[in-house]
Amino acid sequence: MMSYLPLLLVGILFPVIQASQLTKCELPQKLKDIDGYRNVTLPEWICTTFHISGFDTQTIVNNNDSIEYGLFQISNKCWCRDDQNPLSKNICNTTCNKFLDDDLTDDIMCVKKILDIEGIGYWSAHKALCSDKLEQWLCKTS
Numbered sequence: 002m003m004s005y006l007p008l009l010l011v012g013i014l015f016p017v018i019q020a021s022q023l024t025k026c027e028l029p030q031k032l033k034d035i036d037g038y039r040n041v042t043l044p045e046w047i048c049t050t051f052h053i054s055g056f057d058t059q060t061i062v063n064n065n066d067s068i069e070y071g072l073f074q075i076s077n078k079c080w081c082r083d084d085q086n087p088l089s090k091n092i093c094n095t096t097c098n099k100f101l102d103d104d105l106t107d108d109i110m111c112v113k114k115i116l117d118i119e120g121i122g123y124w125s126a127h128k129a130l131c132s133d134k135l136e137q138w139l140c141k142t143s
């Protein structure tokens with residue numbers, strides 16, 4: 002009986018530790034609620050999130066005048082609030098660190114607001130790097 006415990010712990014802890022680093026094949030399921038929203042398709046999102054965060058939900062990029070959080074690199078400038086910018090407009094009405102966990106529900110709600118207000122142009126990588134050759138971003142399981 003005793004020898005099961007370490008194995009069980011590894012089995013429980015390992016996926017949790019791994020959870021921040023997503024893969025091309027996990028994203029279609031995770032991002033299905035945003036597929037097609039404002040005409041932005043799944044492969045475009047997979048490409049864009051790869052270039053801005055490397056599919057890592059814990060990505061934090063510190064620019065001179067703003068900090069961007071998570072898979073979608075949501076900025077503290079006006080979308081969320083953090084210690085550096087407590088007076089942020091905080092349009093998504095949340096603390097920025099909520100965009101670093103592996104529950105993407107709130108991230109996607111905020112991304113939809115960004116699309117509504119600012120459009121896909123918020124993510125400059127999209128136009129620069131994700132306008133064509135999108136087949137490569139599809140998950141191929143064979």
Ligand SMILES: *[C@@H]1O[C@H](CO)[C@@H](O)[C@H](O)[C@H]1NC(C)=O
Pocket residue numbers: 039040
């Ligand atoms: C989305 O694409 C369809 C078909 O290409 C088009 O008719 C529609 O106006 C587009 N919607 C938006 C919000 O761009």
Ligand SMILES: *[C@@H]1O[C@H](CO)[C@@H](O)[C@H](O)[C@H]1NC(C)=O
Pocket residue numbers: 065
């Ligand atoms: C960031 O700050 C550095 C040093 O203050 C400055 O040289 C640089 O031009 C700034 N970059 C941007 C994008 O504002």
Ligand SMILES: *[C@@H]1O[C@H](CO)[C@@H](O)[C@H](O)[C@H]1NC(C)=O
Pocket residue numbers: 094
């Ligand atoms: C913002 O979130 C707080 C608590 O999470 C909630 O009480 C409040 O109603 C929200 N405000 C808006 C404008 O959605």
Ligand SMILES: [Ca+2]
Pocket residue numbers: 099100101102103104105106107108
């Ligand atoms: Ca989240």
